[in-house]
Amino acid sequence: MAPILGCIADDFTGGTDLAGMLVKSGMRTIQMIGVPDHPLPDDVDAVVIALKSRTCPVEEAVSDSLAALRWLRQAGCRQFYFKYCSTFDSTPKGNIGPVAEALMDALDTDFTIACPAFPANHRTIYKGQLFVGDVPLDESSMQHHPLTPMTDANLVRTLQAQVKRKVGLVDYQTVRRGSDAVRARFADLKGDGIGIAIVDALDDGDLLTIGAACADLPLVTAGSGIAVGLPQNFTDAIDLDGAAVTPSAGTGLRAVIAGSCSSATLGQVAAMRTRHPSFLIDPLELAKGVDVVGRALSWAAPLLPDGPVLIYATASPAEVKAAQTALGVDRAGMLIEQALAAIAKGLVVLGVDRLIVAGGETSGAVVKALDVKGLRIGREIDPGVPWTVTLRSSETGGKPLAMALKSGNFGTPDFFLKAWSHLS
Numbered sequence: 001m002a003p004i005l006g007c008i009a010d011d012f013t014g015g016t017d018l019a020g021m022l023v024k025s026g027m028r029t030i031q032m033i034g035v036p037d038h039p040l041p042d043d044v045d046a047v048v049i050a051l052k053s054r055t056c057p058v059e060e061a062v063s064d065s066l067a068a069l070r071w072l073r074q075a076g077c078r079q080f081y082f083k084y085c086s087t088f089d090s091t092p093k094g095n096i097g098p099v100a101e102a103l104m105d106a107l108d109t110d111f112t113i114a115c116p117a118f119p120a121n122h123r124t125i126y127k128g129q130l131f132v133g134d135v136p137l138d139e140s141s142m143q144h145h146p147l148t149p150m151t152d153a154n155l156v157r158t159l160q161a162q163v164k165r166k167v168g169l170v171d172y173q174t175v176r177r178g179s180d181a182v183r184a185r186f187a188d189l190k191g192d193g194i195g196i197a198i199v200d201a202l203d204d205g206d207l208l209t210i211g212a213a214c215a216d217l218p219l220v221t222a223g224s225g226i227a228v229g230l231p232q233n234f235t236d237a238i239d240l241d242g243a244a245v246t247p248s249a250g251t252g253l254r255a256v257i258a259g260s261c262s263s264a265t266l267g268q269v270a271a272m273r274t275r276h277p278s279f280l281i282d283p284l285e286l287a288k289g290v291d292v293v294g295r296a297l298s299w300a301a302p303l304l305p306d307g308p309v310l311i312y313a314t315a316s317p318a319e320v321k322a323a324q325t326a327l328g329v330d331r332a333g334m335l336i337e338q339a340l341a342a343i344a345k346g347l348v349v350l351g352v353d354r355l356i357v358a359g360g361e362t363s364g365a366v367v368k369a370l371d372v373k374g375l376r377i378g379r380e381i382d383p384g385v386p387w388t389v390t391l392r393s394s395e396t397g398g399k400p401l402a403m404a405l406k407s408g409n410f411g412t413p414d415f416f417l418k419a420w421s422h423l424s
């Protein structure tokens with residue numbers, strides 16, 4: 001049977017986050033890396049195509065997303081989901097708004113929602129304002145993000161700056177009145193010429209309400225939270241039991257690669273450094289042409305048999321700023337991503353087959369370097385971060401790797417220490 005739900009994620013950690021949520025809600029889900037060039041397995045209800053489109057030039061994000069949509073339509077999907085970050089990571093140029101509008105045009109639909117809420121990870125929306133924990137988005141650590149600093153918590157205003165269509169709001173009072181009230185509000189907003197509605201959500205009950213109200217929308221744009229509420233709409237076609245496969249995982253050497261500078265990762269790196277060997281990647285050394293990759297691998301080789309090692313570029317906002325001032329934002333990010341990706345390849349050659357990667361862009365670079373074509377979703381470690389098992393990687397000689405792609409700001413402080421115990 002054809003898959004029902006076709007998802008396009010703007011980064012790879014976001015992709016596994018969404019795929020993990022769908023699996024938890026009962027849909028058999030597979031994550032593909034980039035637009036696939038091969039057919040899907042039969043036993044799939046939802047497909048997530050993970051792109052690296054969050055921070056690339058707008059035109060590239062739009063064309064990659066449209067290519068993914070074409071593939072998903074050909075695969076037979078009947079509803080489409082554009083997944084972005086629960087902290088709405090974007091700039092005034094995009095890419096959330098332009099991609100959402102391009103998908104709306106391609107699907108010939110005049111209305112969709114935008115809802116990054118993810119209450120399990122403390123992302124809530126009230127009166128259109130996005131909160132991260134107890135503070136508005138612009139007061140959270142996202143104000144210091146190296147690539148997409150977020151400086152306005154008002155999502156109506158933030159999205160309006162990125163799109164041609166009018167942006168409106170379905171507020172909390174309406175959501176609390178249930179899915180019929182939300183649907184009625186959608187109709188009113190459409191009548192007022194609104195094309196995209198930010199939707200308030202404070203808890204998982206709200207996500208179920210919103211999911212039910214979205215049953216007839218061809219396109220949903222959201223963080224992974226809304227995935228809690230969509231599968232219930234498909235019970236006519238699929239059995240929501242028994243989706244969660246626990247793929248068998250690696251048993252070999254272990255490593256953590258961290259390129260995220262988000263506050264959760266800063267804490268997780270600090271915690272791991274107290275217990276395991278660690279190697280810091282310095283962007284200024286990379287820029288000077290020092291063979292940092294070779295040094296890191298020579299350092300890791302004798303240590304790996306004794307337990308997991310950590311290789312990280314994670315740095316404080318002040319250190320990131322200093323590197324960016326010296327090298328430029330893009331060059332600093334790119335040098336580190338390329339180095340960490342090359343290190344990941346080297347670690348696999350050394351026998352690592354259980355790998356945690358922290359950071360969305362970083363995960364994108366690593367997964368591409370390892371030529372991973374797809375991921376089967378395994379057990380959840382923390383909300384939004386499942387273990388996965390790789391499909392079809394030419395770099396591993398066909399051997400599957402267990403990988404956890406950790407979103408920068410997800411996970412408890414002991415994430416890198418406890419994650420291994422979730423492997424079978």
Ligand SMILES: Nc1ncnc2c1ncn2[C@@H]1O[C@H](COP(=O)(O)OP(=O)(O)O)[C@@H](O)[C@H]1O
Nearest residue numbers: 146260262313315323333336359360361362408
């Ligand atoms: N020390 C550093 N200085 C400057 N940029 C850095 C540093 N360490 C990592 N970066 C870059 O910051 C970006 C972090 O993005 P990402 O991997 O998506 O993390 P997150 O998931 O926290 O957003 C990457 O491009 C990475 O290469």
Ligand SMILES: O=C(O)[C@@H](O)C(=O)COP(=O)(O)O
Nearest residue numbers: 013014017085086360407408
């Ligand atoms: O929705 C989320 O917060 C995550 O799924 C996600 O996309 C995080 O991105 P990174 O912080 O860049 O890993």
